[in-house]
Amino acid sequence: MSNSPSIGNPRIASTLLLVFMAGAAVGMLGMRYGLHDRIHRVAAAAAAPRDTNREAVLQNFKTKLDLSAEQTDQIAVVLQDYSHYYESLQDQLDDLRSTGLSRIVQILQPGQREKFEKMRAELAPQLSGEPKK
Numbered sequence: 001m002s003n004s005p006s007i008g009n010p011r012i013a014s015t016l017l018l019v020f021m022a023g024a025a026v027g028m029l030g031m032r033y034g035l036h037d038r039i040h041r042v043a044a045a046a047a048a049p050r051d052t053n054r055e056a057v058l059q060n061f062k063t064k065l066d067l068s069a070e071q072t073d074q075i076a077v078v079l080q081d082y083s084h085y086y087e088s089l090q091d092q093l094d095d096l097r098s099t100g101l102s103r104i105v106q107i108l109q110p111g112q113r114e115k116f117e118k119m120r121a122e123l124a125p126q127l128s129g130e131p132k133k
Contacts, residue, residue, distance in 0.1 A: 028097060029101070
């Protein structure tokens with residue numbers, strides 16, 4: 001018989017579970033507080049010109065693919081639908097992040113909540129690429 005640890009060992013299983021849960025929590029916080037925008041190259045101020053971008057994409061399709069007026073109209077509808085669907089998904093993700101954050105805060109004791117809020121405040125500038133002070 002071998003004395004090597006196995007995954008059936010409760011201590012190993014609980015350590016792995018704890019590591020994965022901590023990773024999920026850090027990932028969620030990172031995405032919530034700035035990393036998501038960096039990954040997708042979307043600044044909060046740049047969210048407004050989506051209609052301009054959609055129009056530019058449509059114009060590019062029309063020119064390079066030599067689309068008819070009917071095709072252009074159909075593709076415009078598809079792009080509009082995609083934009084609404086994407087915004088809906090973004091709203092759902094925001095709700096999911098808020099729910100996860102609320103659940104974490106509910107688990108913590110008052111002193112832990114203060115530390116957690118401090119951690120969040122310190123994490124946000126690092127994820128947005130701002131230099132440390």
